[in-house]
Amino acid sequence: MTSYFLAAPGDVQGISGGQILGSITYSGLALGAAIALVLGVRGSDRIKLNNRDKVGVFALITGTLFVAAGGMWAQVAAGIGDGATSTLDGANGIGDPGQGGISLALALCTFAPKWKKLVFPALFGLAAAVTFHTAGGVWGIIVRLILVPAGFITGGGS
Structure with a gap:
């Protein structure tokens, strides 16, 4: 009996080490x-x-993923996040809600209103992701x- 193989298991590039999309980084994601x-x-x-x-x-x-990728991606994320954060950071007389309070406010702005234009929850969601990194608590768990799955996709593990 003759067996035919297209490639030996060791010849398949990018599958080992968890790289299910081949050679990809956080920037690629x-x-x-x-x-x-x-x-x-x-x-x-x-x-x-x-x-929404x-x-x-x-x-x-x-x-x-923007924040994790660093470089230009993190600068774009910071630019989006800074607008929302500077509005809520206490400089406007509402006191200092802290990073957790800002994260809560941005999450509420993302998911609570009935948005007619979906660009608004997209922008609020991007801004919320930036604050989640620094807020800690449940926001850090979401990050x-x-x-963790993104790390496995890029081959970086957890």
């Missing part, structure tokens, strides 16, 4: 997530981000829930 978010919010027949909750969750994931 951030790029893909950003494109998918824009296409989903604009209305794609393939990427169904057609309500889907857009908000995807924006949180995208923003978290870890996003970064």
Whole structure:
């Protein structure tokens, strides 16, 4: 009996070490997530981000990947997050809500209103992701829930 193999298990590139998408980094994941978010919010027949909750969750994931990627991606995330954070950081007379309070406010702005335009929960979700990194508590748990699987996709583990 003759057996035919296309490739020996060791010859398959990128599968070992958890790299299910081949050689990809956090920057690559951030790029893909950003494109998918824009296409989903604009209305794609393939990427169904057609309500506030889907857009908000995807924006949180995208923003978290931006921060994790560093460099230009982190600067974009910080630029989006700084606008919301500076409005709520106590300089306007409302006191200092802290990073956890700002995270709560941005999460509420992302998920509570009935948004007609999905760009708003996308922007609030990106801004919330930035503050989640520094807030700690349950917000830090959300960041870890996003970064641990992303680490396995990039081959970086946890």
